[in-house]
Amino acid sequence: MADIYANGDFVRLKDNKQPTSVDKADQYAYGNSDDLDWDPKTKDIADASEHTFSSRKEKDPSCKAVLLAVLSVSLLVALLALCVLGILYSQLLRSSDLLKEQNRNAAVDIEIQEQNATDSPFEKRKYYYFSSEKLSWMESRDYCTKTGGQLVTITGKDDQYNLASIKLKEPHWIGLHDLYTEGHWMWVDNTTLSGETFWHKRTAGLSEPDNWTQEDSDGEDCACLETESEWFDASCSKLKKFIWEK
Ligand SMILES: [Ca+2]
Numbered sequence: 001m002a003d004i005y006a007n008g009d010f011v012r013l014k015d016n017k018q019p020t021s022v023d024k025a026d027q028y029a030y031g032n033s034d035d036l037d038w039d040p041k042t043k044d045i046a047d048a049s050e051h052t053f054s055s056r057k058e059k060d061p062s063c064k065a066v067l068l069a070v071l072s073v074s075l076l077v078a079l080l081a082l083c084v085l086g087i088l089y090s091q092l093l094r095s096s097d098l099l100k101e102q103n104r105n106a107a108v109d110i111e112i113q114e115q116n117a118t119d120s121p122f123e124k125r126k127y128y129y130f131s132s133e134k135l136s137w138m139e140s141r142d143y144c145t146k147t148g149g150q151l152v153t154i155t156g157k158d159d160q161y162n163l164a165s166i167k168l169k170e171p172h173w174i175g176l177h178d179l180y181t182e183g184h185w186m187w188v189d190n191t192t193l194s195g196e197t198f199w200h201k202r203t204a205g206l207s208e209p210d211n212w213t214q215e216d217s218d219g220e221d222c223a224c225l226e227t228e229s230e231w232f233d234a235s236c237s238k239l240k241k242f243i244w245e246k
């Protein structure tokens with residue numbers, strides 16, 4: 001008796017003879033005989049082998065269907081996961097922008113220096129605040145309004161001297177503009193500029209306000225306090241620190 005192994009299947013032969021009916025049964029039971037050297041006359045065994053293959057072939061379509069179904073479900077899950085990730089990423093970006101805006105406002109709030117002007121015997125109690133953040137004139141005005149104050153107004157010598165005593169290291173916006181009518185300067189509380197002014201004066205050329213258009217074709221419609229505490233008009237879109245009062 002000899003044992004033959006073919007592709008992992010097992011067929012038992014007796015003394016190199018053709019398989020007996022029991023052997024055929026074994027072959028039928030154990031399957032693949034393609035790799036064995038069978039006598040062509042053993043048609044039954046060939047038929048049995050073919051029958052085995054036919055059975056497997058018949059199973060293939062269902063296997064493919066299952067694989068396709070699994071693949072489809074996997075793709076659907078992957079697509080849903082991508083959608084969820086997209087939504088989460090979008091929400092993350094919005095949160096990040098909101099956080100940046102909050103941090104920006106917080107930075108302005110935290111780094112504010114408060115200057116108490118109560119020592120002045122001539123003026124009612126005023127508090128001046130100096131921003132560390134640079135904003136356009138409009139943004140500065142809106143920020144001050146939002147915080148319950150306004151861009152600083154300078155309505156007399158005492159206001160001017162109080163601010164001059166601070167010794168500013170760079171220009172700051174003040175609440176003065178001629179946005180509505182060129183040359184007609186108004187404070188942010190809608191009062192017209194009157195009385196003594198502190199515009200920078202030049203010995204040659206135009207003094208301030210000169211509505212210079214070299215850097216901004218719209219001219220200069222907003223006023224700032226320069227380091228010598230003199231007033232200059234400047235392009236409202238420029239970013240500067242600002243002073244507000246409460
Ligand atoms: Ca102007």
Ligand SMILES: [Ca+2]
Pocket residue numbers: 208209210211212220232233234
């Ligand atoms: Ca100017």
